[in-house]
Amino acid sequence: MASGGVTLFQPGAIDNYLGGHRGFVYEPSAEISVLKAFKRLAISQGWGDKKKEQEKKKFYAAVDTEFGARVGSGFNLTEWQRLAKFIGIEPLPVTITQCKKMIKKENINIYQILKAYRKAQEVKNIDLIKPCPDIQRFKSTAELRKYTQKHNMYFPKQWAKGSVLKGLLKELR
Structure with a gap:
């Protein structure tokens, strides 16, 4: 979350x-695409469509769990502010609602946020958090939809249990 530090990657629910x-x-690894790893897994296991x-349901549950563990539960202002700052929102909102x-x-795309958090360094002082250059902010939902479709990077809203993850998801199909 800041420059010049050691990545504190620890395997999570997805791993x-x-x-x-x-x-x-x-x-x-913090560097892997968890979606590509899932696709490799499906091929290696020879899963048919039904399996x-x-x-996928188990994978989505793991993504939801890990997203909550890394990004936050949604009940803490500091977690929300940390995410806002990490994705480049200025000025920093002062309430959870804001x-x-x-x-x-x-x-x-939530998978970009997840990957960035997997690579992030722990920063206690929120003022030192810098916007992450690896997180692409699209100008419109249509641009996000196009990117998500191109890379097949969907996360079904019905599988999002954590309030932060739910708050980021948009209807794209």
Whole structure:
């Protein structure tokens, strides 16, 4: 979240899910695309459409769990402010309601946020957090939709349990 520090990556729920399959070689890393890793997993396991859909539900649950663990529960102003600052919202909102409103306006793919948080360094002082250059802010929902479709980077809203994740998701299909 700031420049010049050590990434504090620790494997999370997604890594536990991906690494828990026999015969699938998976090395947890902050650099990987978790979506590409899931696709590799499905191919390596020879899943048909029905099994792949069942496993997607488990994968989405892991994404939701990890997103909450890394980004926050949604009950803490500091977590909301940290996210707002990390995605480049200025001036920094001073209440949870303001944070939610400002973040809801953003057009960002949640997998970019998740990857950025997986690579982030812990910063205690919120004033030292810099906007993450790896998170692309789209000018419109239409641009976000086009990007998400092109890269097949969807997250179904019905699987989002955490309030922060729910607050970021938009209807794209």
